Amino acid sequence: MTLLVFIVSLLGAMAVGVPVAFALMFCGVVLMWSMGMFNTQIIAQNMIAGADTFTLLAIPFFILAGELMNAGGLSRRIIDFAIACVGHIRGGLGIVAIMAAVIMASISGSAAADTAALAAILIPMMAKAGYNVPRSAGLIAAGGVIAPVIPPSMAFIVFGVSANVSITQLFMAGIVPGLLMGIALVVTWLLVVRKDKIEALPRAPMKERVRATGRALWALGMPVIILGGIKAGIVTPTEAAVVAAAYALFVGMFIYRELPPRELPHVILQAAKTTAVIMFLVCAALVSAWLITAANIPAEITGYIEPLIDRPTLLMIVIMLVVLVVGTALDLTPTILILTPVLMPIIKQAGIDPVYFGVLFIMNTCIGLLTPPVGVVLNVVSGVGRVPLGKVTVGVAPFLLAQVIVLFTLVMFPDLVIAPARWLH
Amino acid sequence: MQKIIDTFYRVLEVLLIFFLSAMAVMVFVNVVMRYGFNSGLNVSDELSRYFFVWLTFVGAVVAFREHAHLGVETLVVLFGRKGRIICMILSNIIIIAVSAIFFWGTWKQAPINASMTSPVTKLPMIWVYGIGFFTGAGVVLIALERLFRLLTGRVTEEEISAFVGEDMSLEHLSERA
Amino acid sequence: EYNDRNIRVSNGINADHPVGNGIEAMQKCLDEKSGGKLKLTAFWGGALGGDLQATQALRSGVQEAVVTSSSPLVGIVPALGVFDLPFLFASNEEADAVMDGEFGDLLNQKLEAAGLVNLAYWENGFRNLSNSKKPVAKWEDLEGMKVRVMQNDIFLDTFQNFGANATPMAFGEVFSALETKAIDAQENPYVTIDTSKFYEVQNYVSETKHAYTPFLFLFSKAIFDTYTPDEQSALRECAVVGRDVERKVIRELNEKSLEKIKAAGVEVNTLSPEEYARMLEKSQVVYEKHKETIGAEVVDRVQNILADMRKK
């Protein structure tokens, strides 16, 4: 019964266009009213306590690092480097896109920002070289959503904080699945373009390749600092985030000199606004999460799916299908925030490794960024690359399929995630 | 009047820039001090968290003014102009209700937050938790003004298209993923 | 006279902690007294928010109960800072006598003034030090050691006063920080050193007993006052039943954890009475510095009680 109140009030408010954060607050109000414990202080206290968490500080710092990476010319150097490496292969620009996407993913945690940078540079080049434009746009969108799976990742931080799972462990566990997504995209790309009439870029002379690599070295140093620092235990994820931002600022300002000091306030303001939007949502979700817990809703759901508790693989398949459906209509952060408090108690009861579940859950919500009707990354590619949304949606189909296959492969073979995670941690 | 309001939001934006920069500097200095000088600032963990709270809740009002909070527009986009306006009215009423509850709860909780101090800086916690007054009131005022214009037929076409998520800027898109 | 009551008890720790045994015993006692009408629903691992947040929820009458250690609450009741003072109690017997006696009542009054009814003092226990450098047998051994402490003024001052580099750090990051030698040492009860596997990445454990932390079984005064006298006394009496079970289990578990730590090849040492006295002596500046904040009458009172006990 309480479950029904939760679902109806939340979906009802969102359906009439209430922003998700306010809809979550509304859902909280309705829940406590229906439980006979209406008290305005529940809203006030949980809202603010939600933001008063040191770990979450990683979010603004990684957002800032990502903004500085784009504004400071680091993204451009990474793409040039990928072109120098594999641009001359047949279908090479597609491989360039994925290679650059993976490198950028290991610096930034934002799918939209990465995708925008890739689309702005690569779609015109791919069009000129005779590639099918919607398909190229689809590939870039699919590459962009690797960002939250490979660390650093805002999605992992939000999940880790609301599920009480180690963010360091989530980061380490995301690396291999993220790379698998990249490999799957490259393979799919080579399959779909094998009959196309396309020209490869001329092979760059050795001197030029060395130069592009040299220029990109500063940018390539960033993942080493972030992952190396966390892996070696020198810094916590929060501290790694601030070091990454400082590094991107330094490289953008003094090495690449593409970031004039007068533009800095604008970059910081944009990062601050993005932070506020995400964090306000996190806070509102903690209100409804508190009430979901107090109302024992997970126990209610466990009652319905009792038979699945003893069959973890089947349970995972069911949950992944549900998340795929939810992901068609809901953005990444709200999906994580709404489903985590409901699912985590069930996952624990079924004895599924929370880190493993976290990686698959995040991967699934990232795939949701590519599914209509609400697929933010599709909108980004369509806007930046000037390709109609409908065509991008068709173009992304084979790559979307590839990522779903990767997802379910990992559902069937959990060791593909767990073994490398253990080795890396 | 409009000029005063614009100036007010300029001030808020400067505050946001200050909060984020100060947080970053405090945490960064602490990392450097821990490794470089084997020491640290005890206040920086605490103060950076409080800046974070203020950043979030001041920014939430600015974002609300700019229609930047994430919504699901799947259904409302299907409606005609009249249907959209009805949804906007309903939506603003819900937003006003929950924000007023947020304000009210902050009010009722004020005594217990005023009588608690933070562990390191000894700041009375009402300075942190009291931000609910600003955010609750700010959102209620903005939404009331919108509701008034919706009911008196003075809503602009830009607002309607912002409501159904048309022509979103790249900045707004990047807040969503 | 008993009504149906669902009492939500928030816990920052996990269900396998001895507090779980205490709550089980308390529930059994409540069932007998109330005929099953008073029900405790425990939430573990901070599912209803951190200890401080839950305590604030009690004060505002939003939630019924919380089991929390004293340290997070010093911002609300400064007198509780007395338990952060180094080397206050020397043994379990001293701690029990002081907590369950007039001094415990004194603090209960202060808690009540803040809107909190303390049903009984349970136990988190004595904190000890583990490190990767050398056995700590005297305060000088701590010089230059990087020690993780809780984010708490008195703890920071205590270790800085011994010349250590005291660093506050989130609990979740401690294991990997010890493993990678980013920090040398940490301090916690034996049970925590065991369950968090710190002993796997540390070479030495020293029984410093530098602080004793009680757990408080707090009830919202706003809600408690609406209960019938029968319900109130049942809760108080059964909280004491739970307390006795919890203390017994946690002390047994401490012994078991210590055995496990030893069996893992970690070198364990205790302080000689002389060195213990020197550490206490050295720490007097910390007492002086924080006496004002905690309340001079509170510090004097507990020290007088302890002095009397030690004379006998």
Ligand code: NA
């Ligand atoms: Na990333």
Ligand code: NA
């Ligand atoms: Na979608």
